[in-house]
Amino acid sequence: MFIHRLGRDVTVLNDHLPIPGIGFLTVNAFVLHAAEPVVVDTGLSLPERGFMDALASAVDVGDVRWIWLTHPDRDHTGALFELLAAAPEARVVTTFLGAGIMSTERPLPMDRVHLLNPGQSLDVGDRTLVGFRPPLFDNPATVGFFDTASHTCFSSDCFGAPMPSSDLATCDDVANVPADDLRDAQLLWATVDSPWVHMTDPAAFLASAGPLRAMNPVRILSTHLPPSTGRGKEFLDMLADAPDADPFVGPDQRGLEQMLAGFEPAAPTVQPTVT
Numbered sequence: 001m002f003i004h005r006l007g008r009d010v011t012v013l014n015d016h017l018p019i020p021g022i023g024f025l026t027v028n029a030f031v032l033h034a035a036e037p038v039v040v041d042t043g044l045s046l047p048e049r050g051f052m053d054a055l056a057s058a059v060d061v062g063d064v065r066w067i068w069l070t071h072p073d074r075d076h077t078g079a080l081f082e083l084l085a086a087a088p089e090a091r092v093v094t095t096f097l098g099a100g101i102m103s104t105e106r107p108l109p110m111d112r113v114h115l116l117n118p119g120q121s122l123d124v125g126d127r128t129l130v131g132f133r134p135p136l137f138d139n140p141a142t143v144g145f146f147d148t149a150s151h152t153c154f155s156s157d158c159f160g161a162p163m164p165s166s167d168l169a170t171c172d173d174v175a176n177v178p179a180d181d182l183r184d185a186q187l188l189w190a191t192v193d194s195p196w197v198h199m200t201d202p203a204a205f206l207a208s209a210g211p212l213r214a215m216n217p218v219r220i221l222s223t224h225l226p227p228s229t230g231r232g233k234e235f236l237d238m239l240a241d242a243p244d245a246d247p248f249v250g251p252d253q254r255g256l257e258q259m260l261a262g263f264e265p266a267a268p269t270v271q272p273t274v275t
Contacts, residue, residue, distance in 0.1 A: 001043075001054040004172040006219070006227055009033055009150040011058040013051065014226075015044055016169040017075075020259050021251065022192070023162030023185070024169035026224050027075050030154065031058045032147060035125025036065035039090075040154050041223060042083055045074040052082055061086045066114075066124060068093040070156035071139035072101045076223065084112065093122060098141035118143055119211075134158035135209040135239055136194040146215045153217035157193050159235050160224025161185035174226040179234070186238055189224065191248040202243045209239055 004012040011031040016024050029051070030040040037059050043051035055061055064087035070076060072094065084090060091114045094102070099115070102108050116122060118133040127149035134144045136158040144156045161177075162185055163169040168177055177185075190197055197205065213236055220228045220235060228235070251259065 001050050002170045003054055003057060004227065005058075006172075007150070009147070010152060010219075010221065012172070012221070012227055013043065013054045013058065014170050015049055015051075016163075016166060017044070018166070019162060022188070023164050024166045025162050026160070026169045026222075026226055028221065028223050028225075029055075029076075030221060031055065032124075032129075032152075032154075033059070034127055034147075034149075037063055038066040038068055038124055038129070039064050039083065040068045040221075041070055041076040042067065042080045043075075043078040045078040049078060051079040052086065055079075055083070062088070064090045066091060066093055066122070068129070068145060068154070069098060069102075070144055070154065070223065071137070071142040072098045073139055076156075077102070081106065084109070093143075095141045095143060098143075101139075101141060116143065130215075132211050132215075133208070135205065135212065136190050136197065136242065138193045146212075146217060151216075151218040153212065153215060153220045153232075155212075155220055155222045157223055159186060159220055159222040159228070159238075160189045160193065162189060162224075163226075168226070171226045174228045174231070176226070183234075183238055186225075186235070187241060187245040188248065190239075190242040191245050193224075194242075195247065197242045197245075198247055200243055202240075205243055206240060209236055212236065 002014040013029040015027045018024050029043050032038040067090050091112050093114045093116050116131050118131050120131050122129045129145040131143045131145050134155050142156050144154050146153050217232050
């Protein structure tokens with residue numbers, strides 16, 4: 001994992017995954033260094049990702065008071081129960097639906113759950129975190145939040161984009177990506193992660209971004225994008241094109257077989273015998 005410190009308020013715990021035919025997908029979790037430290041999501045549910053070691057390099061794990069679970073998909077919940085064991089005072093911020101979804105695999109201890117809906121807020125000692133429903137999401141339990149102290153928006157999957165290389169997927173600033181390429185990649189991700197966007201009324205969809213636009217965030221931190229500063233208007237304007245973007249159609253069985261064939265090692269070359 002890669003660790004990026006953004007000023008005094010946020011540490012990015014960065015991982016990534018290669019997606020054949022699409023690119024390299026950033027997978028971030030975050031530490032918000034509030035008076036009551038907040039961990040935002042807990043990484044990939046894959047073995048040996050080193051999440052807890054990375055987290056310990058950013059914060060005293062025992063001091064963590066809140067684990068904001070933006071939604072209970074497996075790329076957000078990897079080290080959740082390890083963290084609950086290591087941070088005995090921490091509570092999981094999620095929705096009623098989020099807690100229910102988690103409980104189909106491993107029940108959350110309900111005495112350590114804090115239910116919060118979009119529009120509600122959480123006091124973490126030196127700042128208030130305001131929950132909101134991101135305009136794009138792939139899970140109905142999704143709740144991002146806006147930090148009123150640092151003017152940072154934690155947008156969950158919204159605004160994500162596959163990167164063309166692992167170096168860009170793990171970089172500390174999305175400004176390293178050309179603006180047009182970034183916009184195209186964000187629209188691609190919108191159709192992959194939120195295919196329902198093609199069935200929405202465009203005006204109603206854009207209205208759903210109103211609360212985020214009113215926040216006017218200085219920084220946007222997406223699970224699936226390198227950190228972004230000063231790009232809020234650009235990102236919000238991108239949303240207008242999402243309902244009309246080309247729908248994503250993934251590989252079918254023939255495409256899978258072609259990909260698998262490409263992964264197979266080439267047959268060894270037989271050298272002629274010289275006599």
